[in-house]
């Protein structure tokens with residue numbers, strides 16, 4: 094039966110399945126056929142959830158924390174989130190200005206459903222995380238794609254918004270998936286000034302905020318909370334920071350009236366995320382943080398190793414990304430060498446010819462690049478880089 098026969102909603106026609114999930118499924122299928130795939134496609138930590146967090150979940154289960162919770166999430170969890178932003182950024186959000194949900198992706202969708210409608214224009218910097226434009230489109234609004242330039246380290250610049258009138262919102266993501274770019278403090282200030290001046294909402298996705306290795310400094314939009322109180326939505330997640338992707342805990346901080354709107358939507362949707370996951374999240378936020386520091390150090394080591402290897406390969410040029418756990422090299426030279434017209438074709442060749450899974454730049458609105466995740470063991474990173482080197486050759490000195 095075709096989708097026309099099934100009479101699917103029209104709003105789905107402009108939306109595609111998450112391309113990163115598609116790569117995951119493709120490499121899984123190859124692995125099941127016995128192919129040794131080096132999987133740079135993964136968008137999740139290869140670490141296990143720290144033991145103290147798992148123990149808290151077991152404890153919650155034993156204590157029968159198995160009923161509905163508040164739609165916004167347990168008060169203890171919302172308090173822990175508000176306290177973190179107070180302590181780290183001096184931001185004065187209270188527990189009623191916090192909502193938790195089924196991962197950052199779900200919370201972003203609650204934000205989109207609460208704010209966007211037909212006729213709205215929402216600025217998104219490319220390369221962008223795959224779900225930003227699709228969520229905007231699902232709400233009937235129009236994404237306005239703004240280029241973040243490779244020569245500028247893919248930083249989202251406020252000046253590039255000036256040409257666009259009547260923006261309902263601007264979505265920023267720092268550290269960025271896929272580029273690893275981090276918005277420097279002075280640019281954070283300019284973005285906040287733009288939102289304050291034009292009345293656009295500023296939605297800041299800081300899912301990778303703990304994964305910043307330098308050069309430069311990471312600045313949270315939370316530092317602009319006082320100035321942007323009624324225009325700022327900050328979204329974050331426990332998925333990456335605490336290696337908790339499967340637990341599905343994300344959250345948003347914003348003005349009370351918007352958070353109430355998100356609650357309203359969630360009350361007719363998931364109701365809340367799992368009570369057990371919420372208890373685990375309280376421990377993640379309030380408990381020891383040493384596992385976060387050791388994961389960060391390991392990612393830094395892998396990033397440095399991978400970037401060095403990639404820059405030794407003919408046709409690949411990779412800037413050093415200051416954050417997240419992705420690199421986003423320019424592969425235009427390598428594409429030409431292999432006779433590939435698109436990075437989709439290039440990524441497919443890598444997958445089928447040398448068993449290396451990457452995500453093509455088209456998925457992020459940036460053809461000519463591929464995303465490689467370094468959330469995999471160093472020996473696998475070296476194996477993958479070795480395969481690329483054998484395929485493409487060494488860069489001339």
Ligand code: PLP
Nearest residue numbers: 196197198222270300330332343
């Ligand atoms: N935002 C960004 C930039 C991401 O990369 C992801 C996940 O890959 C998310 C949000 C959502 O993560 P989750 O829904 O697991 O919290």
